[in-house]
Amino acid sequence: MSKAMTTTAHAAPRPDSLTTRLHDSTVRGFASDNYSGVHPEVLAALAAANEGHQVSYGEDDYTARLQELLEEHFGAGIECFPVFNGTGANVLSLQSLLPRWGAVVCASTAHINMDENGAPERIGGIKLLHVPTPDGKLTPELIDREAWGFGDEHRAQPLAVSITQTTELGTCYTPDEVRAIAEHAHSKGMKLHMDGARLANAAAHLGVPLRAFTRDAGVDILSFGGTKNGLLYGEVVVALNPDAAQGLVFLRKMNMQLASKMRFLSAQFIALLEGDLWLRSAAHANAMAARLRTAVETIDGVEPTQKTESNGVFAILPAGVADRLRESFRFYDWDEAAREVRWMCSFDTSEEDIDAFVAAIRRELAAHNEGKAAR
CATH class of the missing domain: 3.40.640.10 (Type I PLP-dependent aspartate aminotransferase-like (Major domain))
Known part of the structure; x- marks a missing residue:
């Protein structure tokens, strides 16, 4: 191997944009368990x-x-x-x-x-x-x-x-x-x-x-x-x-x-x-979905549509509420015609994430109900 090749192969990494984080790591969402990072x-x-x-x-x-x-x-x-x-x-x-x-x-x-x-x-x-x-x-x-x-x-x-x-x-x-x-x-x-x-x-x-x-x-x-x-x-x-x-x-x-x-x-x-990481991560995601399900069941205007038996919650929301919620938390429509949405939790979803999302749901539904009353 030539001296030039040796030097190139062992060159120090450049402190440039290749090592710069390009996203806001504080942003959280409920669109997919594929959105999370790597454990x-x-x-x-x-x-x-x-x-x-x-x-x-x-x-x-x-x-x-x-x-x-x-x-x-x-x-x-x-x-x-x-x-x-x-x-x-x-x-x-x-x-x-x-x-x-x-x-x-x-x-x-x-x-x-x-x-x-x-x-x-x-x-x-x-x-x-x-x-x-x-x-x-x-x-x-x-x-x-x-x-x-x-x-x-x-x-x-x-x-x-x-x-x-x-x-x-x-x-x-x-x-x-x-x-x-x-x-x-x-x-x-x-x-x-x-x-x-x-x-x-x-x-x-x-x-x-x-x-x-x-x-x-x-x-x-x-x-x-x-x-x-x-x-x-x-x-x-x-x-x-x-x-x-x-x-x-x-x-x-x-x-x-x-x-x-x-x-x-x-x-x-x-x-x-090799250990229990597969089970720990999945059980945590499931537990976060259960926490979300329990919370939204107490909110007037949220209609859960399926059993929550894993890490997802499915629900119907009043017209327009989902789009306003998505300004803060990303998630997907499941059946747009029925206004059914899907909220997914992952291994790194925290209780604070759930509580913040539930608070946002309450705010948007309160605003929606006030708007209806004003009409």
Whole structure:
């Protein structure tokens, strides 16, 4: 190596805008658990993994350790495939379950149907057969609305079911509910995928181990989320029943989800799973949502619409109130026509954040009511 190359490689970092914070770190919001930063323990794990060289594309010590940890949580005989994001995890999982002519039954509100820009269909080549549900949860009876036409060459074959835990509406499947779906699906020759973007929140709500409502309940393949629970980025596809999932090692590369520096994906999940960080963070987010739900239930004009079983609260507000609230706290409309909004909490939401938001809701509703009275 030349002297010039050596000097450049070890140059001190420049004190310029690259190291300047570009946002106001005091601003808080309730739009998404993706808005939060990275948990300090995860950042520390990334820094520790950054020293020296490791073999690329998953042949590293961190990914091997992640496999061991996932076996501790889900049992021996599983296979894990770290990927970049949730959409990639879902597409990869579903592709591995299905032939080219296969279709997936899911709830109409499912992330794969509503929020992945057609990726399962466009990238995965998978027909989605979606069913309306009142609470985001499928049942055997609801599945049967689309689980028909087996052997009919004119119909995409419903060969898999996808459920979300917790659901997009913040509701949670019990182990018995998952088991009933799995048994029903398997009896029809179908396989079961679980989108576990908020899997840890479900475990915190249910008070049971992760495997109790996944592998032990009959789930064949799992998209295990990390980004919404304090990771910088990353999810893991976990083949709980490897016999049901074909070609994952090839499909991950085809779907552009194979990380060359995989140790940094795996190191984050090690930080999450080696102790109880996954549960601590999720339980805290759930507790903050429960605090918010309890508070808004006492406010005249706020109408909660779903059970609060994880880290989200859904509610209907009077016309115009949501937009005024968003001048101080960002959050999203869920059903704009119905004036239904969604408020999400994360691992770093504080009691003070909740109390300040509740106070803002009270002020805006008081102003709204005064305006109505004046008219």
